[in-house]
Amino acid sequence: MARYQIMADDVPFAREFMADPFGYRSPGLQRVLNVMRGLGPKGKYVILCTEPYRRWQLARLPARRGEPIEAVEGVDYDDLATAERDVFLRRWHDLGGPDLPLELLTMRR
């Protein structure tokens, strides 16, 4: 269980991530991502490859082996960067992060 909790000081790191979901990270963003990405397995966001290298669907892992992965209906992506931004914002919200500026929220799609 991660000790760190996302707070107002982390908003610049959200901006950093939304600008480029891949690549080298500032230590602050890496810390935020470690919290988000270490969640699970129950309910953890993953993406299902519905068309190899072309299309993905958001899904959540079950708690136990043998149970099916639950697809999130209606949430599909045509590229990986969009998936990363969308899941980042979902997790930011789920983890109680502070409100983000509108321009970041509109970068979701």
Next chain:
Amino acid sequence: MLSLIAYTNTLSAAPGETIAVKVGSYGARTYRADLRRIIQGDRHPDAPGYKDEAIALDLGGERTARRQAIRAGSYVRIADRGGVLADIKSFTLAVPVLPTLIGETERTIFHLTGIDLEVLIDAEGRSCVKLGDARLTLAAPLAVKQWTLLILSFDKGELRLSALTRESEIITTGKTSATLRRNGPVGVMIAARAPGENHFDGKIDSPVLFSRALEPLETMARLALPQNLSRLPDLVAFWDFSRSIDGTEVIDASPHQLHGKTAQCPARAMTGWRWAGQCQDWRQIPELYSAIHFHADDMTDAEWQTDFEVTLPKSLKSGLYAIRLAPDGDEAQAYHCVFAVRPPRATPSGNTVCFLLPTASYLAYANHRLGLDVPGTEVGMGRLVEIDRHHAFLQEHPELGFSFYEVHGDGSGVFHSSRNRPVVDLQPGVKGFLGGLGSNVWQLTADTHITGWLEHQGVTYDVITDEDLHRDGLSLLRQYNVVLTGTHPEYHSLQMIDALQGFVDRGGRLMYLGGNGFYWRISFSDAHPGVIECRRSEAGIRPWEPGQGQFHHAFTGEYGGLWRRNGRPSTELAGLIMSSQGFDLSEPYELSAAATDSRADFIFDGIDRTPGRKFGAFGLSGGGAAGMEIDRADFGLGTPRNALILGSSKRHTDIYLMTPEDMLDPTPDMSGTQNDTIRADLVYFEKEGGGAVFSVGSIAWAGAMAWNSYDNEVARMTWNVLRRFDKKG
């Protein structure tokens, strides 16, 4: 999802030999089989294109697909002999148990079939005995991960069950009336009611059966001297798990010789109830290793029936092949049973280039669930976990068994992996978890970047498997000038290491085209065909430890763990040693002054060798030639003094961290942007007698070779080396 899965009886066959194919339906009604030669299996749009080749061989027409059950769970089965068990009227049964998982369901410890005697843990975790219609349950739940001795006796219609600590303190006891009746053939099942039914998780230590009712403390006194048991006239059976540890036999040390067999490879050489740190190696005091650890999810043999056989044409050239099974006329959903056609056994093929297919490492990762079970996988990937249809299928079918990267349901490590079952991620085109931004392919499919390149270059080559290398050793390799490895040849037996080292020591040339190679020790065993054992002792990047006192393999007695800790560091063979891992981005190498050394002229033929220049800043595996898992040269750890370090990666993301074996004293500067230890080195060295080694120290190298349809400087360098290495003298 997959509607059909399958496996073959081998991962390697010579021309003229016959392969048995075992097919199981998960919805498919029919299928057609054909034989394909696999050339390039990465389907990423920037990859050179999926490529295989049909082999003109009639494998029969449409077949009906049938369901074949998989019964996971290990157990011991013992048959009665001479009516010894059937004649029992009164008895005492003593069974030390250390449960690791209780609750939810009944878990059978000992079942005497035909008499309906069953010792079990009930769904509430309480020890319980059933005899005919009688049922006796002790009040207190059994302690998890602690030894409890269950002592059961029956005489004159009275059934007694006691639970004691290993210090002979009675925890609880109970009795009831019961009747003993025979109602069928008598035999013993240990750790399951029947195969696939009510499996037990935990350790059971050598059950002992006497032919009369004994007091619990008298029984304990007898158990304290196991070497005397066979002289006791009322001993019926003493299934001594400390004997034949390396095999499947379960020896009855009583004069009756009611021997049995293990099934599904439970863990042996496990510390028993008398072990308290007296030794660490089961071969020193085997009687302290008197326990077997059973798991309800052990799976080393699916035991499927053969659906059809394929006899390979005698003229078939060596290579990477698959029997392709297209369900219900849908080739896009085809299942591939991958195997190598090795060169003929009796005569050399005439080829001088050999690709060593790392099947031991494939098995180590077989059906792995890193993206399903391990939340930290996404941290290591640096992006969302992608799940393709194979992994979605695996999530719903854990009965297919695990890889060395999983823990069992009780949290203990998976020591065994097997090819005697469907391995659904051992197919071309399967999406990986750890393959980096880009193709995100791993092991087999990543290795087809190399086979695809060999085909593109028009090289005639043989393919052999790790198991071939283990069995045949240097006698198989000596026909070659060059051996090429796969991208991640991580798991090796001593015999495999010896063969490769002997090859380069005798003039052979090795192209180590991967990263984190020659890392973990494994064992094969003739008693367990198709199964490998790995115990991850002490150091290394590992998801579990084998448990105190249990670091020696049961198959061979070898001390498990890193080759670095076993006197055979990879630096000696390959010049490099594992340095770090990260599964997001890869980097280029920066060429060093050694790149201009005249010994490296052939390597840089047609390539700009200016020191400081970035080399390989592209690729399908993370966007660079150096990444995923990376190795460095280290003269202090055995890199040959004459090794040229031609280039090194100079930075990696902070997902790359130092390995536990390097991180003796953790400090916060041990990550990829900060620590110079975290790098891939590109190394070349020559051996006396004409041998030579070219090592890239990076899983991502092959993904760079395949970039731009193999037209790039990484592929060029690989070609320069192969061309030179294949010339004798």
